[in-house]
Amino acid sequence: MLGQVLAFTLLLLTKGHQGQGSADHVVGISGEPVWLRPTSLQTNIYSAKWKIQPYSNSSNCFTWSWSNNSGRIEVRETLGQTPNCFNKSLNFTNKDFTLLIKAAQPQDSGLYILEFTTPSGKVQEHKFQVSIFDRVEKPNLVEKWKVLDGGICQVTLSCSVTRGGDVSYAWYRGSNLIQIPGNQTELVDKVDVNGLHLYTCNVSNPVSWASHSLQLTQGCQSDQDFTFLFILVSIMILLVALFLGTLTCFYVWRRKRKQSRKCRVPRCVA
Known part of the structure; x- marks a missing residue:
């Protein structure tokens, strides 16, 4: 089981260059869970929130927000308050700000942004470019x-x-x-x-x-093959016709012969 989890994690996370203007590329399988786990975050964070911009929607969806206000931690879920924002089963971990898509679908593909601020008011972002694919069926x-x-x-x-x-x-x-x-x-x-x-x-x-x-194998035949096949079929049809004709003539001849024998008795004479 551990090997499957590690293999899936390696398949799921194809890391790109991290930084303010770049995004980590995450590839997922339809129906499987997808984890968006930020790395290299500062320990001194005042607030954080997840924003989602699906490929099918130009507006942002705010899903989770976290703040440390005077030592009191507050976590709020705001998914669905944005018009036309998709409604997904998501989990948020406030310990490391990981976002989990429980059963990802192709329509979940898009840009996921973790925005956090420091006590000094500086805003930074960690971006994930998420692409979810169906399994390819037999063509x-x-x-x-x-x-x-x-x-x-x-x-x-x-x-x-x-x-x-x-x-x-x-x-x-x-x-x-x-x-x-x-x-x-x-x-x-x-x-x-x-x-x-x-x-x-x-x-x-x-x-x-x-x-x-x-x-x-035999999907294509040449013109000569078709000609030979046509001649062969024609000969077979001719032989069958000759056989049926001969059989018919023999039947008619035999019937007439029987009638001729019957007419030789006296009652057949006028």
């Missing part, structure tokens, strides 16, 4: 074929996912990465109609990845 991979000359076919592969947020796409032929410009959801390649080809689409975001592979 849907679709193939289309086009016949070219010389036993070559053009295959078009389309890769898509419905969850995962801002994702990156990578294409592989076998175990080799295909170098294509940009972040392409579609791959166009030329293959030998008689060959076996394994293609893989890998989709990833900063917290997870998923892939889908297709073994391309």
